[in-house]
Amino acid sequence: MTDLPFIGSARAALIMVTLFAHCDVAWSQQAAAIPFETRLESILGRDVKTPKGAEGGRIIDVLIDTDGQVHAFVVEFGGFLGIGTRKIAVERAAFRFADRKILVEVSSEQLQGAREYTAGEPPYIVKAEAAPRE
Amino acid sequence: MPTASPKSERGLDWFTFLVADIQTGFGPFLAIYLTTQKWNQADIGLVLAIGSLAGLLTQLPGGWLVDAAQSKRAAAMAAVAGIGVSALLIAMTPNFVGILFAKLLHVASSSVLGPAIGAITLGLVGHAAVGPRLGRNARFGSIGSGVAAGAMGAIGFAISPQAVFFVTAALAIPTIIALSQINAKEIDPERADGGLARQSDGTAIAVGALLRNRSLIILMTCIFLFHTANAAMLPLVGTEMTVRAGEWASLLIALCIIVPQGIVALMAPAVGRLAVEKGRRPILLVGFAALPVRAALLAATNDPTVVIAAQVLDGICAAVLGVLVPLSLADISRGTGRFNLTQGIAASATGIGAALSTTVAGYLATRFGTPVAFFGLAIAAVAAFVTVLVVMPETAPKNEPN
Numbered sequence: 001m002t003d004l005p006f007i008g009s010a011r012a013a014l015i016m017v018t019l020f021a022h023c024d025v026a027w028s029q030q031a032a033a034i035p036f037e038t039r040l041e042s043i044l045g046r047d048v049k050t051p052k053g054a055e056g057g058r059i060i061d062v063l064i065d066t067d068g069q070v071h072a073f074v075v076e077f078g079g080f081l082g083i084g085t086r087k088i089a090v091e092r093a094a095f096r097f098a099d100r101k102i103l104v105e106v107s108s109e110q111l112q113g114a115r116e117y118t119a120g121e122p123p124y125i126v127k128a129e130a131a132p133r134e
Numbered sequence: 135m136p137t138a139s140p141k142s143e144r145g146l147d148w149f150t151f152l153v154a155d156i157q158t159g160f161g162p163f164l165a166i167y168l169t170t171q172k173w174n175q176a177d178i179g180l181v182l183a184i185g186s187l188a189g190l191l192t193q194l195p196g197g198w199l200v201d202a203a204q205s206k207r208a209a210a211m212a213a214v215a216g217i218g219v220s221a222l223l224i225a226m227t228p229n230f231v232g233i234l235f236a237k238l239l240h241v242a243s244s245s246v247l248g249p250a251i252g253a254i255t256l257g258l259v260g261h262a263a264v265g266p267r268l269g270r271n272a273r274f275g276s277i278g279s280g281v282a283a284g285a286m287g288a289i290g291f292a293i294s295p296q297a298v299f300f301v302t303a304a305l306a307i308p309t310i311i312a313l314s315q316i317n318a319k320e321i322d323p324e325r326a327d328g329g330l331a332r333q334s335d336g337t338a339i340a341v342g343a344l345l346r347n348r349s350l351i352i353l354m355t356c357i358f359l360f361h362t363a364n365a366a367m368l369p370l371v372g373t374e375m376t377v378r379a380g381e382w383a384s385l386l387i388a389l390c391i392i393v394p395q396g397i398v399a400l401m402a403p404a405v406g407r408l409a410v411e412k413g414r415r416p417i418l419l420v421g422f423a424a425l426p427v428r429a430a431l432l433a434a435t436n437d438p439t440v441v442i443a444a445q446v447l448d449g450i451c452a453a454v455l456g457v458l459v460p461l462s463l464a465d466i467s468r469g470t471g472r473f474n475l476t477q478g479i480a481a482s483a484t485g486i487g488a489a490l491s492t493t494v495a496g497y498l499a500t501r502f503g504t505p506v507a508f509f510g511l512a513i514a515a516v517a518a519f520v521t522v523l524v525v526m527p528e529t530a531p532k533n534e535p536n
Contacts, residue, residue, distance in 0.1 A: 045169050055380065055381065058166075058170065060169050060174075061175055081158075081166075081287050083369055084371070084372020084373050085166070085373070112378065112380070
């Protein structure tokens with residue numbers, strides 16, 4: 001008869017554990033969309049290269065429309081010690097993400113013909129492989 | 135009157151070389167570094183704009199401070215330490231407050247360091263010998279800039295942009311060591327301010343009276359117009375290179391930076407000597423004439439050979455102005471005790487002109503294309519030359535020994 005209170009608290013403990021287990025499940029269901037192993041980081045400042053390695057730059061901005069759809073990334077190409085860089089908007093579809101590297105499938109000619117990106121003006125977006133359009 | 139020992143002169147050589155090195159990373163490269171630190175463009179623009187504005191405000195107090203300082207070496211040493219700390223902060227605390235503070239520290243330190251170098255130079259060798267010595271400063275400064283451009287560019291590419299700022303901070307130590315090689319007793323503090331020969335009461339001229347000096351006003355106007363024309367040229371050239379030259383662009387831009395430095399390294403001491411032998415005006419006219427020619431060349435074509443030739447002209451301009459501006463300021467401020475304040479005023483004129491240049495040229499290039507931008511810069515360059523031709527007086531003293 002002396003262990004009755006013990007059984008009582010053990011049952012209480014069991015109920016508590018079950019409750020907490022449910023909380024745990026609820027949490028991980030909300031967060032389950034992204035597995036813990038996936039590493040997330042900002043896309044700003046990431047290096048990009050054209051497939052042949054001829055041109056290189058960094059992603060410096062993301063262009064979205066009013067629905068929040070990502071249309072293009074702005075890449076700062078070229079330059080030396082920060083002199084002579086060009087900011088060019090390239091459509092999202094031109095980017096290939098593999099491993100830790102980002103490739104942008106545009107040609108040097110496309111980049112040479114592109115107009116620089118200026119915030120507040122309709123952007124000139126370079127398309128993957130096809131002729132650039134405004 | 136104390137005279138300069140060879141050890142002090144060597145120390146000054148190394149000091150100007152190393153100062154040019156530590157200043158290299160703080161230019162447009164800082165924006166590149168901030169993008170790699172995940173900054174957005176708005177924040178980068180804001181921090182750089184605040185830094186530039188603060189820079190314009192610190193030039194005059196900086197010059198005034200160096201005049202007032204008893205030990206010009208101590209002022210220079212503090213300024214170098216400030217720049218070193220600034221570089222360390224940039225490398226280690228790349229958040230908005232950290233970078234803002236680092237930038238403000240940097241511009242404040244630079245505003246002191248610039249005039250301090252002039253003060254140490256003048257205090258060391260005196261007015262009679264300051265022309266060739268300024269040429270020598272320009273030589274070592276340009277070698278430093280050229281070497282640093284190559285080295286920092288390589289470090290930024292091969293290691294990381296952050297490494298550039300760690301290296302810059304580390305370089306502050308040899309810079310201070312070089313400064314300590316200059317014997318403080320050989321720097322005459324009164325001579326370093328320009329001397330007080332013209333002041334009957336033995337104190338420095340009132341600032342108001344200084345600002346009414348006609349030669350000073352004209353020189354400031356010429357400096358302002360020159361930099362309004364000059365500052366935007368290299369960035370525009372760089373962008374054109376990136377457009378036309380593809381993967382060789384970075385190398386060509388590096389060449390465009392280093393070639394003028396090489397020209398200055400070769401020519402600057404000769405410029406200093408000629409300015410003493412022939413007078414300041416002829417040399418100034420050559421330097422100011424080269425600028426419109428350069429603008430015209432760059433407006434006309436993108437051919438890399440022509441662009442490099444234009445950069446040779448850039449070197450001539452840089453050699454002339456690098457020597458003649460401090461020399462003319464030494465002439466004009468002679469006997470007033472305000473040499474360093476005039477250096478601060480010249481630095482302000484430079485900064486305002488440069489800001490105007492990049493703003494207007496950027497607008498013209500975006501709206502009407504790069505040739506139109508170069509044409510606009512050419513107009514400013516012609517205005518600068520005409521001002522020198524028509525109104526700039528000869529500032530050399532009449533009885534200067536050859």
